[in-house]
Amino acid sequence: MSKKLKKIIIAGLIYLIAVFVKFENEIINTLLFLLSYLIVGFEIVKKAFKNIKKGKVFDENFLMTVATIGAIAIGEYPEAVAVMLFYQIGELFQSYAVDKSRRTIASLMDIRPDFANLKNGSEIEKVDPDKVKIGDIIVVKPGEKIPLDGIVVDGDTMIDTSMLTGESVPRRAEVNSEVISGCINQTGAIEVKVTKEYSDSTVSKILDLVENASNRKAKAENFISKFAKVYTPTVVCIALALAILPPLILHQEFSIWVYRALSFLVVSCPCALVISIPLSFFGGIGGASKMGVLIKGSNYIESLSKVDVVVFDKTGTLTEGVFDVQKVKPENGITADELIEIAALAESMSNHPIASSILRKYEKELDNLRVDDYEEITGKGIKAKVDGKEVLIGNTKLMNDNGITFEKSNDVGTVLYVAIDNVYSGHILISDKIKEDSKRAVEYLKKSGVNQIVMLTGDRKEVGEHVSNILNIDKYFAELLPNDKVDRLEELLKNRDENKTVIAAGDGMNDAPILAMADVGVAMGGLGSDAAIEAADVVIMTDEPSKIVSAIKLANKTMRIVKENIAFAIIVKVLILILCAIGIGTMWEAVFADVGVSIIAILNAMRVLHIREK
Amino acid sequence: MKKNYSIKGIDCANCARELEEEINKIEGVQATINFMTEKLIVEIEDDKFNELFEEVKKVIKDDEPECTVEEV
Secondary structure, three states: OOHHHHHHHHHHHHHHHHHHOOOOOHHHHHHHHHHHHHHHHHHHHHHHHHHHHOOOOOOHHHHHHHHHHHHHHOOOHHHHHHHHHHHHHHHHHHHHHHHHHHHHHHHHOOOOOOOEEEEEOOEEEEEOHHHOOOOOEEEEOOOOEOOOOEEEEEOOEEEEOHHHHOOOOOEEEOOOOEEOOOOEEOOOOEEEEEOOOHHHOHHHHHHHHHHHHOOOOOHHHHHHHHHHHHHHHHHHHHHHHHHHHHHHHHOOOHHHHHHHHHHHHHHOOOHHHHHHHHHHHHHHHHHHHHOOEEEOOHHHHHHHHOEEEEEEEHHHHHEEEEEEEEEEEEOOOOOHHHHHHHHHHHHOOOOOHHHHHHHHHHOOOOOHHHEEEEEEEOOOEEEEEEOOEEEEEEOHHHHHHOOOOOOOOOOOOEEEEEEEOOEEEEEEEEEEEEOHHHHHHHHHHHHOOOOEEEEEOOOOHHHHHHHHHHHOOOEEEOOOOHHHHHHHHHHHHHHOOOOOEEEEEEOOOOOHHHHHHOOEEEEOOOOOOHHHHHHOOEEEOOOOOOHHHHHHHHHHHHHHHHHHHHHHHHHHHHHHHHHHHOOOOOHHHHHHHHHHHHHHHHHHHHHHHOOOOO | OEEEEEEEOOOOHHHHHHHHHHHHOOOOEEEEEEOOOOEEEEEEOHHHHHHHHHHHHHHHHHHOOOOEEEEO
């Protein structure tokens, strides 16, 4: 039991005796009240005197001291003690509630590994993750957290990533799989070769980000800070006027009005207002990280809740970002397998993503010696000799330039035309797959009140149109160069309503400029990608665009709670001030307006943690 | 230079707000106190850091005597 609680209990008992036992000599009652007051209130009075010396007259301790000593002076002993008692009980409860919510939220972010099992020859030593170097081998047993990023060199297992991603389906990891720190090893022991030091590992980056998130204050927080600064002095001044003016003007008794003024002082404490706001935002950030969404500041929660336009980058965000051969259409007496083999050979020297998708399709080993005179023609395609035959593979321009008659395909995607010894031999369709989650994301975004959904892509117009039709996107801009994307976004930002925001979502790799420029930049697939974590204001650990909806919902809920708390605290305080001023309210109500309101606001703030996804 | 400290034992959110305000009154010091995570972040020019941080500590000691500040 804490010292404070003991004092409260003892003082409380003495108080009850003083109230209910009628001693013959009333002075005993009075003395008991004073004793109780000193036990529970001495600390406060002491602090108050210290603060006066520093000129801090609007300090809570000072206000409480003046209010209670004033009450004693006009003979209201029971009330003076009761106010002090309740104030202390309230403070105790408040610090308990804050502590509890601190721990609840911290446990949501509890991904910090405590140790690493460092392998040293045949021995295994438990060390601080800090001490492990790149290239060291660590052992992760089932049930343990993976302490550092690395690559599996022995063993296979299932890994629970839910602490980072909110995704409950475990991932498989075997030799050569990358594993990410902060995840939990579930089934088998693995040996991991460390690829990043602890301070560069995913887990440290995420922790750093989440712990510092609430440092960026939201407007609502700044508003309340300013309000508190004005509120207390104003109420104290009114209290002073109330104590002096009416008795002088109306010739009433001083003690009535002094009592009312003292009640004012009790209500004037700003704590209820100030505490609940950062707590709500902190809860919002904690709740988001539980579902795999990292929000880098309270200000972004505010911005997310005012969303009007959501801008998506196409490739890698709405689509998988992996180009696959979707169709092979041979012509003029060649088989599909032959066509792919020739195409794969011709593309085998290229680093282009298109080349790798063809190579993936071919699957077999390639003999580079079959390829000669390889030449890349920028923006058109490739020219090479395969088995002595001249092969052209590329777009329509390449065909036209070489005077080849071919049939233009209407397929949506990247179409590669192939000519062998100047004879058209068919085409290969390569396209990107739309993520299954994208459709849901767009639908939910619209339902949740987003006005406009825009897609930006560097891809061809047909592809842009195709994707935006399937997903039911409002507007798309295609064939954009990176700086065109910036221009489009700038336009959207210029045309938005002042109180509304534009969110841009991308994969964080090549769309960093638009993420930085938007009101809120959202990076997808943050798990394992430092670039994404750094570039964005909000990081979605998985690659599901629908998590944006969850983030917006959570932001809305957080803001609603923030507003509720501000309104509730101010309304109750003003109401009780009025009641006290006209003589209906007593110090009891005044104490409620202070500590009661704080506690209700704290409890309300904790609601933000209970949000259902989807 | 920006440094992170853990700051424990602040009574209430309003006290944290007031303390933050007091620290920011020191010239050349930019401070943020995060009441929820119990963190103090100060930004001071490198060559004046030690000297000014002593002043920050003094303000904290004066304002919130029960507070402990530790580097993280």
